[in-house]
Amino acid sequence: MGASLLRLHFHDCFVNGCDGSVLLDDTTRFTGEKTAVPNLNSLRGFDVVxxxxxxxxxxxxxxxxSCADVLAVAARDSVNKLGxxxxxxxxxxxxxxxxxxxxxAATNGLPPPFFSFNQLLANFRSHGLGLTDLVALSGAHTIGLARCxxxxxxxxxxxxxxxxxxSSLRRNCPQSGGDNNLQPLDGTPAGFDTQYFGSLVRNKGLLHSDQELFGRGNSASDGLVSLYSGNPAKFAADFAASMVRMGNMRPLTGSNGEIRTNCRKIN
Structure with missing residues (x-):
């Protein structure tokens, strides 16, 4: 469940800040984030949380x-267990x-897999993050699976x-049907490592948005991908710093919000 728990934290923070909102079920007062296009039939791990x-x-x-803190710590521990x-x-x-x-907010705030490099960078900058954060946090795709x-x-x-x-991927992902057929995001989907970046250097990124980080005319992005592919320690350090920055996005503190007793509903 490591990849899923890490993804929950990302999808929480990128929608109105790191506030546990991604965990809420729908109510008569609001429609929650679980059925938004980027999350529907995709996010999992709610029972583990x-x-x-x-x-x-x-x-x-x-x-x-808080449930928001549970997500942040579970994401870190997942990375540690797998890496x-x-x-x-x-x-x-x-x-x-x-x-x-x-x-x-979930539909509009989360970057989709068809975004271009410029769209990805603009999205991250809108959340107060930068180029290094974009490339380092994309390295989370070194674990887990993606749907066809x-x-x-x-x-x-x-x-x-x-x-x-x-050619190989087309056998498992036809032009019609098989939407939920799964494919590893890189060659070691259960290990948090740098193989993701090595794949981008060889034009073997699975998602369009992944491959946009290398070979699309941005020398700084290309340089980071190349650096991380051969330097696990540098990737680990930058990833950690970016995770902390992301985890600090618009948190609720003081008397704002609450500490839920049940992560799926408000008190």
């Missing part, structure tokens, strides 16, 4: 840790949970994809 929250509350003997001691960092805590969620519907257009239409890879 419920178990983590329940165990933390049991140990603390009360509900003192080893190099991939660890201190997680600032103290976030509080939102009392609402927005399907529209997210990379179909690339394997049939893009020209900057290795020919043998495209």
């Amino acid at each position: 419920d178990k983590i929250k329940s165990e933390v509350d049991r140990v603390c003997k009360r509900s003192v840790v 080893g001691s190099t991939f660890t960092y201190q997680v600032p805590v103290g976030r509080r949970d939102s009392r609402t969620a927005s399907k529209n 519907t997210t990379f179909r257009s690339r394997i049939y239409n893009d020209t900057n994809i290795q020919t043998d890879l495209a």
Whole structure:
């Protein structure tokens, strides 16, 4: 579940800040984020978060840790479990949970897999992040799987994809049907490493948005991809710093929000 827990934190922070809103079920007052296009039939791990929250509350003997903080720490621990001691960092805590969620904000705020490099960078900058954050955080795609519907257009239409890879992927992802057929995002989907970046250098990125980070005319992005592909320690350091920056995006603190007892609904 490591890739899924990491993704939950990302999808939480990029929609109105790191406030646990992605975990809320729909109510009569609002339609939540779970059914937004970037999340529908894609996000998972909600039951795991419920178990983590329940165990933390049991140990603390009360509900003192927010669901937003659970997501942030679970993301870090997932990376550490799958990548080893190099991939660890201190997680600032103290976030509080939102009392609402927005399907529209999730639809419009999360970068889709068909974005160009310029669109990706603009999206990250709109959240207060920069180029290094874009490339480093995209490295999260070194773990996990993607659905056929997210990379179909690339394997049939893009020209900057290795020919043998495209032919192989088409066998599992036909032009119609098989939307939910899965493909690893890189060659070691259960290991948090630098193979993702090596794949981009060889035009073997699975998603269109992944391959946009290399070979599209931005020398700074190309340089970071090349650097990370051969320097795991530098990737680990930059990834950690970017995760902390992302985790600090518009948190609710003080008297804002609440600490939910159930991550799926407000108190």
